[in-house]
Amino acid sequence: MADPLPIVVDLDHTLLRTDTLDESFVRALFHHPRAAATALLALPRGRLAVKEALAEGVPLDPAELPLREDLLDWLRDCAAAGHALHLCTAAHQTVADAVATELGLFVSVIGSRSHNLKGEAKAAALAELFPQGFIYAGDSRADLAVWGRAAGIVLVGAAPATAAAARRLGPPILAEFAAERATPRDWLRAGRLHHASKNLVVFVPLILGQGWRDIGQVMEAILAFALLLLLTSSTYLLNDLSDLRADRAHWSKRHRPIASARIPIRTALLAGVGGVLVALLAGFLVSVPLFLGLAAYLALTLAYSLGLKRVPLLDTLIIALLFGLRILIGVAALGQPVSGYLMTFALFFFFSLATAKRHTEILRAGPEGAAALAARGYRPADAELTLVAGVAAALGSLIILVLYLMHDAFLRVPYADPWWLWAQPLLIAIWMGRIWLLSHRGEMLDDPVSFAIRDRTSWGLGAAVGIAYLLAL
Secondary structure (H helix, E strand, C coil), X not given: CCCCCCEEECHXXXXXXXXXXXXXXXXXXXXXXXXXXXXXXXXXXCHHHHHHHHHHHCCCCHHHCCECHHHHHHHHHHHHCCXXXXXXXXXXXXXXXXXXXXXXXXXXXXXXXXXXXXXXXXXXXXXXXXXXXXXXXXXXXXXXXXXXXXXXXXXXXXXXXXXXXXXXXXXXXEEEECCCCCCHHXXXXXXXXXXXXXXXXXXHHHHHXXXXXXXHHHHHHHHHHHHHHHHHHHHHHHHHHHCHHXXXXXXXXXXXXXXXXXXXXXXXXXXXXXXXXXXXXXXXXXXXXXXXXXXXXXXXXXXXXXXXXXXXXXXXXXXXXXXHHHHHHHHHHHCXXXXXXXXXXXXXXXXXXXXXXXXXXXXXXXXXXXXXXXXXXCCHHHXXXXXXXXXXXXXXXXXXXXXXXXXXXXXXXXXXXXXXXXXXXXXXXXXXXXXXXXXXXXXXXXXXXHHHHHCHHHHHHHHHHHHHHHHHC
């Protein structure tokens, strides 16, 4: 009886749900820029030179890479049935060796070393190594050359056109593992469109300045909102790429579309960079102040993602500044003068809310969350500090709001009965008191802005603020 044929397995997008070259480049881009620059400079010397530069400058930890568990289970069954398993990939030899060592399944490991082992080059190498025949598991059109010389085909996440072409080659399809394509819901999650409510503060200058009476100003505010939404969604994609390692180590964030590789790294990077460029270009074409506001927002967001979010209290201050920039973008879109009172209120108000979220995280961290808390620069003993700083900022924001009403709003904007506006500081004080009560009890499970969207009491208080504004008109 003939021995079972050896099974040769590809690495990128086959054994792994991701591409190791993309993983290395993104890690270098966000955390080792010198290694990224070295890799880009190696481009004229070919793809293999880039792989070598990244393999040397940014070693990958195979334990962090997402695996295709369904394929692994099948391979283990095949090994138990007597098939010898071999890993053959166009990834650099050192990367292939690291993954193979982590899994401990493969008899041999063949990667790119002296030449890029892909397509015809891989087909020729395998035909020479296994003259008695072999089964090959792959995913891409480049694997068609290998499948053409194989005795059996295993399709792993292949596109429909690639799968159809493989079936026409002749060798039998021994197994097929479905592709995991990103759904529109995955893109909505990755772009955090459920956080779009945070960008609604762009309309604050329109409302307070009563610009809603002018359809032209309304359209300008809507355009600013759309551009900011595109920019923020794009930066969320880039932020997830920057946090890839940390997200995969997190109990819940590892299920995010990019961390789980449902959205490929290269696609996410192109979408993120492309969205940023489109938003900035469109903002520049609308007005220079709008462009400067969007550019400042981008710069501060990237600074936050690349390290400032790990500095205690500075992280919450930057979140407050980002909300302030959203308001300034609304001001820039309408060409209004900037209110110092309004901007100072926004800074204190949103600093308090951001600190409330951190306060809850500190209280709820517990022993199992200590590492994640430390990664953000906080300690359990910091709860007293975040409580004092956050509540003080809340009280400060209320004082500034009163000053805004007295010395700015009443003087610059015509109201028929402005005394109704005095209800607003009281209502906001009640809401902020509730936020901090829930936060100190450890019951604030989300950031306060997202919480308010789902909270009936917040909706009621918000409606009362709106009614007071309408009565003042």
